[in-house]
Amino acid sequence: xxxxxxxxxxxxxxxxxxxxxxxxxxxxxxxxxxxxxxxxxxxxxxxxxxxxxxxxxxxxxxxxxxxxxxxxxxxxxxxxxxxxxxxxxxxxxxxxxxxxxxxxxxxxxxxxxxxxxxxxxxxxxxxxxxxxxxxxxxxxxxxxxxxxxxxxxxxxxxxxxxxxxxxxxxxxxxxxxxxxxxxxxxxxxxxxxxxxxxxxxxxxxxxxxxxxxxxxxxxxxxxxxxxxxxxxxxxxxxxxxxxxxxxxxxxxxxxxx
Numbered sequence: 001x002x003x004x005x006x007x008x009x010x011x012x013x014x015x016x017x018x019x020x021x022x023x024x025x026x027x028x029x030x031x032x033x034x035x036x037x038x039x040x041x042x043x044x045x046x047x048x049x050x051x052x053x054x055x056x057x058x059x060x061x062x063x064x065x066x067x068x069x070x071x072x073x074x075x076x077x078x079x080x081x082x083x084x085x086x087x088x089x090x091x092x093x094x095x096x097x098x099x100x101x102x103x104x105x106x107x108x109x110x111x112x113x114x115x116x117x118x119x120x121x122x123x124x125x126x127x128x129x130x131x132x133x134x135x136x137x138x139x140x141x142x143x144x145x146x147x148x149x150x151x152x153x154x155x156x157x158x159x160x161x162x163x164x165x166x167x168x169x170x171x172x173x174x175x176x177x178x179x180x181x182x183x184x185x186x187x188x189x190x191x192x193x194x195x196x197x198x199x200x201x202x203x204x205x206x207x208x209x210x211x212x213x214x215x216x217x218x219x220x221x222x223x224x225x226x227x228x229x230x231x232x233x234x235x236x237x238x239x240x241x242x243x244x245x246x247x248x249x250x251x252x253x254x255x256x257x
Contacts, residue, residue, distance in 0.1 A: 111148040111178035113219055113254030114212075118145045120153060122252045130240050133162035141250075149178040155190075167195040176212060184212040192229065202240070204229040208248065224249040 113120070124139030138160065143153030151174045159166035172190030187209045194202040210225015227248050234242035 111145075112214055112216065113221055113252070114145060114149050114151070114176040114178040114184070114214070116145055116147050118254045119143070120145070120151060120252055120254060122155070122250045124155070124157065124248065124250045126247070126249065128159055128246065130162070135159040135162040135166070139250075143174070149176045150174075151176070164197040164199055166197075169193050169195075174208070182213065182215065184214055186210055186212055186223070186225070203232045205232065206230060210248070212252075219254040221252050221254070222250070223252060 111118075120141070120143035122141040122143070124137065124141065126137045128135045128137050136159075137157055139155060139157040141153055141155035143151040145151050153172055153174065155170045155172070157166075157168040157170070159168070170190045170192040172188055174186055174188030176186045177184050187207070189207045190205070192204040192206065194204065196202065206227060206229030208225055208227045210223055212221050212223040214221035225248055226245060228243070228245050231240065231242045231244075
């Protein structure tokens with residue numbers, strides 16, 4: 001029995017297949033690239049150098065712990081719990097209390113209108129008499145305090161509405177006990193020259209004592225006391241005595257410095 005494929009016989013078909021396989025192998029073999037020649041100055045690489053011999057006394061290498069990885073564990077996440085109490089407030093600062101003031105001495109009592117440097121102005125009104133007549137006495141005075149309580153002064157008196165008319169001028173000194181509160185005693189001494197109309201003039205020496213009423217921090221004061229005077233070269237003048245005692249009342253105004 002003879003078989004044919006497309007008009008070709010089997011013997012011819014096998015010969016054609018063998019020819020095609022031979023040509024395919026030749027084309028594939030010719031398609032492989034040719035190896036590049038080595039560079040001219042690079043020596044050919046030899047076999048790798050042998051490594052150092054292992055040290056038999058070295059400790060064995062540590063193996064990685066299964067509990068610890070190659071990377072450090074991440075930091076814990078910040079707490080988002082809103083119940084964390086707030087930080088305490090800063091301590092309040094209070095200024096220390098100032099130290100108590102030192103004990104002050106009690107205020108010194110001043111001499112008031114009788115202090116050093118004060119000026120005294122005074123008025124005098126009264127009555128007087130002689131063996132011949134009665135008089136109305138008007139007077140004024142001025143004084144200056146050299147030290148506290150010690151006054152140097154000058155006073156004038158006019159004996160009026162009698163005969164003969166008398167004018168008396170009296171320089172003197174007076175000391176006031178200014179340290180005594182309110183009611184202040186005083187003592188003094190004076191010399192007095194009396195001018196007498198139509199008669200010879202008289203000269204007296206005498207003293208006085210009394211009390212001043214001087215309120216605290218007031219420049220006005222009043223006073224009253226008794227005066228003793230002695231007539232020098234006393235003779236029976238007919239209208240005056242050799243010794244005399246009489247009261248005095250006056251109002252004073254102090255003019256401070």
